[in-house]
Amino acid sequence: MSEARTARGYWIxxxxxxxxxxxxxxxxxxxxxxxxxxxxxxxxxxxQNVFHPSNPLLPLAGYTSPRFIPYTLFWGAFSRLxxxxxxxxxxxxxxANYALFVTGxxxxxxxQFKEPRLPLIxxxxxxxxxxxxxxxxxxxxxxxxxxxxxxxxxxxxGICFHALAYLRKFMDExxxxxxxxxxxxxxxxxxxxxxxxxxxxxAAGAMLLSENRWKRTILMQLVPLIALxxxxxxxxxxxxxxxxxxxxxxxFPAALFSGWAAALGPALVGIPLAAYFGFFRRHRLAVWxxxxxxxxxxxxxxxxxxxxxxxxxxxxxxxxxxxxLFLFENLPHWWxxxxxxxxxxxWKLAIIILLFLPALRFRGGExxxxxxxxxxxxxxxxxxxxxxxxxxxxxxxxxxxxxxxxEDDTGWPVPAITGAKLVCQQKGDPIIxxxxxxxxxxxxxxxxxxxxxxxxxxxxxxxxxxxxxxxMSHRQLWDGVLFQQITQFAHEETVQHNLVxxxxxxx
Numbered sequence: 001m002s003e004a005r006t007a008r009g010y011w012i013x014x015x016x017x018x019x020x021x022x023x024x025x026x027x028x029x030x031x032x033x034x035x036x037x038x039x040x041x042x043x044x045x046x047x048q049n050v051f052h053p054s055n056p057l058l059p060l061a062g063y064t065s066p067r068f069i070p071y072t073l074f075w076g077a078f079s080r081l082x083x084x085x086x087x088x089x090x091x092x093x094x095x096a097n098y099a100l101f102v103t104g105x106x107x108x109x110x111x112q113f114k115e116p117r118l119p120l121i122x123x124x125x126x127x128x129x130x131x132x133x134x135x136x137x138x139x140x141x142x143x144x145x146x147x148x149x150x151x152x153x154x155x156x157x158g159i160c161f162h163a164l165a166y167l168r169k170f171m172d173e174x175x176x177x178x179x180x181x182x183x184x185x186x187x188x189x190x191x192x193x194x195x196x197x198x199x200x201x202x203a204a205g206a207m208l209l210s211e212n213r214w215k216r217t218i219l220m221q222l223v224p225l226i227a228l229x230x231x232x233x234x235x236x237x238x239x240x241x242x243x244x245x246x247x248x249x250x251x252f253p254a255a256l257f258s259g260w261a262a263a264l265g266p267a268l269v270g271i272p273l274a275a276y277f278g279f280f281r282r283h284r285l286a287v288w289x290x291x292x293x294x295x296x297x298x299x300x301x302x303x304x305x306x307x308x309x310x311x312x313x314x315x316x317x318x319x320x321x322x323x324x325l326f327l328f329e330n331l332p333h334w335w336x337x338x339x340x341x342x343x344x345x346x347w348k349l350a351i352i353i354l355l356f357l358p359a360l361r362f363r364g365g366e367x368x369x370x371x372x373x374x375x376x377x378x379x380x381x382x383x384x385x386x387x388x389x390x391x392x393x394x395x396x397x398x399x400x401x402x403x404x405x406x407e408d409d410t411g412w413p414v415p416a417i418t419g420a421k422l423v424c425q426q427k428g429d430p431i432i433x434x435x436x437x438x439x440x441x442x443x444x445x446x447x448x449x450x451x452x453x454x455x456x457x458x459x460x461x462x463x464x465x466x467x468x469x470x471x472m473s474h475r476q477l478w479d480g481v482l483f484q485q486i487t488q489f490a491h492e493e494t495v496q497h498n499l500v501x502x503x504x505x506x507x
Contacts, residue, residue: 006106007117013124014102020370024146025094027373028087028388033409033426035137036090036150040416042067044086046076048400053236058439059403059421059464066246066431068236069192071152086416094149100158101149107165109321111172112207112285115328122324128359129323130316131265136256138196138313143366156196159189160203167204171211183223190227191234194243195307197227199314202292203285206318210284238431245430246307256309257301264312265362266355270319273326283325289318323355390497391417397493397501398467405460406469407447408440410499414469423463439463447478453485460489460504467493468502 030036041056042065048054050073055063071093079089105126106119126140133141137153148154163185170178186204190197201224208217231239261268274290277283293315300308331352376383391413398404398418404411408426415422424439445451446459459465468490490502 006110006119009117010102010106010120010123013120018098021098021146021149022091022095023374023377024370025098025149026087026091027377027386028090029147029373029386030388031135032387032390033412034387035427036148037413037416038067038425038427039072039150039152040086040090042072043076043079043089044416044419046073047079047086050077050080055421057415057422057425060432060435063432064237066237066242066429069152070188071155071192073236090150093155097149097151097154097158101154101161104158104161104165108161108168111165111168113283113325118324118328121328121331122321125320125324125327126317128363129266129269129320129355130362131262131267131358132259132362134256134263134313136310136313138199138310140313140316141366142363143370146370152193153196156189156193157199159185159192160196160200163189163200164203164207167207171207183226186223187227187230190224191231191239194231195310198307198310199317202296202311202314203289203317206285206288206292209288242430245433256312260312264316264319265358267316267319267323269351269355270322273322274318277322277325283322286318286321286325290315290322293318327352327355385497387413388417390499393494393496394418394420394469394499394501397503402466403464404467404469405443405446405463405465407444407471407474410469410471410474420467423465447474447482450479450481453488456485457489457507461507465504467504470500470502472498472500 038057042053045053045056045065046068053064053068053073053076054061055065056067057065075089075093078084078092079086082089084092102123105123109119109122110116127142127145130141133139133144135144137148137151138157139145139148140157145154163182166178166182166185169175170182186197186200189200204220204223205217208220231243270290271294274287278287278291293311296308297311297315299305300311372381372383375381394414395418398414398420400419402418402420403423404414404420405423406414408424411422411424412426414420424443425436429436442459446456468486486502490504493501493503495501
C-alpha cells in the first residue's frame with residue numbers, strides 16, 4: 001500500500017494542532033524541575049565545542065555527561081553553524097520532533113493495518129483517552145505532549161515509529177533497503193535514548209511474533225545487539241556504566257509504579273479489548289504488545305527495577321491502539337444504528353462517552369492553561385509566571401565563568417538560562433553518582449544544617465563558588481542563622497521573583 005494514502009483528515013488534524021505545538025515549543029512552559037533544562041544546557045555546551053563538550057552542569061574539568069547524545073550534539077552543531085540562539089534552536093527542535101512524531105505514527109499505523117483512515121483515530125485516542133496522565137518523559141496526553149516536544153523522548157518516539165514503518169515494509173516486501181533503514185534508525189534511537197528504544201524493540205518483537213515467523217523473529221534480534229554495540233562504541237561517555245547503573249533511585253527516582261489507575265483512566269479499557277482481540281485471534285500486534293508491556297511493568301515493579309516503570313507508558317500506546325481499532329471497526333456502524341428509541345443500542349454510545357468524558361475534565365484543564373498562555377501573549381492578560389521568566393533576570397549577572405551554589409531544585413534551570421555551572425545538580429548521573437550525591441549532600445547541608453561561618457566558607461572555597469542563589473519560598477527549611485552569616489562572606493546583588501542573588505566576596 002502506498003505510504004501517501006494516509007487519510008486527509010489526519011493531516012488536517014495535525015496541521016490544526018501545529019500552531020499550538022509551535023506556541024508551546026517557543027513559550028518555554030516547562031516547570032522548574034523539568035528535564036529540558038539539562039537537555040538545553042547540554043545543547044549550549046555542544047554549541048561551544050561539539051567534539052569535546054564539557055559537563056553542562058558541574059564545573060568538572062574534562063568530565064563529560066550522558067546528555068551528550070546524537071540529539072543534543074546535532075542541535076548544538078546546528079546552533080553553532082546557524083548562529084541562532086539557544087532557545088530558538090530548542091523551539092525548532094521541538095517543532096521538528098512534532099513532525100517526526102506525527103509522520104512516523106501515520107506511516108507505521110497505516111502500513112501495519114493497511115488502513116489509511118486509522119491513524120487519525122489512533123492519534124486522537126492517544127492524545128485524549130487518559131485520566132490524569134503523567135508528567136514524565138514518554139507520556140503523551142495532550143497538554144504534556146505539547147509542552148514536552150523538545151524532550152529527547154519525543155524525538156526518539158518519532159524515530160521509533162519510522163523504524164517500525166520500515167520494519168513493516170521489509171516484512172511485506174522483502175526490501176533490503178527497508179531492513180537497512182530499520183537497523184540504522186534503531187541504532188540512532190538506542191544511542192539517543194535507550195529507555196524509549198525499549199519500546200521500539202518490544203513493538204518490533206510483537207510485530208514479528210504476530211506472524212509466527214519464528215526463524216525471522218530470532219534473526220531480527222541481531223538489530224538490538226547491533227544497537228548495543230554502537231552504544232558501547234559511543235565516544236562521548238561510558239555507555240556501559242549508564243546502561244548498567246542507570247536504574248538506581250538516585251538516577252531515576254520515578255513514581256510510575258503507583259497511581260497508574262488514575263493516570264491511565266479510560267485507557268484501561270484497552271486491556272479487556274486486548275483480551276477480546278486475543279480471543280478471536282485478531283490484531284495480534286496489539287495483543288502481543290499489550291502483554292509484553294504489562295508483563296515487563298509488573299515484573300519490574302516486583303524487583304524494583306526503575307527503568308521498567310516506563311513500560312506503563314509504552315503499554316499505554318498499545319492500549320490506545322486497541323481502543324482505536326475497536327472504535328474504528330465499530331463506530332461507523334454504531335453511529336448509523338444508535339437510536340434513543342432503542343434502549344439496547346444506547347450502551348454503544350455509552351462506551352464512547354465513558355472513553356472521552358474524562359477528556360472534558362483533564363484535557364479541558366490542559367487546554368484552559370494553554371489558552372491562558374496564548375491570551376497573555378496576545379492581549380497581556382494575567383497568567384502564572386513561567387520558570388524561564390522567573391530566572392531570566394540572572395542572565396544580566398551570570399555567565400559561563402560563574403559557579404553557583406543553590407539548592408538542587410532551585411538551581412536546575414540556571415546553566416541552561418545563563419551558562420553558569422552549579423555546585424550540585426538535582427538529578428543523578430550513573431557515571432559519577434558518588435560525586436553527585438556528595439555534592440548534593442554538602443550543598444543542602446550548607447542551607448539547612450547548623451554550620452559555622454568557617455564551615456560555610458570552606459564549602460564556597462572548595463567549589464570556587466562565585467554566586468549564591470536563594471529561593472525565599474524555601475526559607476522555612478533553612479538554618480536560622482544562615483542570613484546572619486551570609487553577609488560575612490557575600491553581598492546581595494539583586495532580588496527578583498522571590499529569588500535573591502548573592503555575589504561571594506573575594507577571599
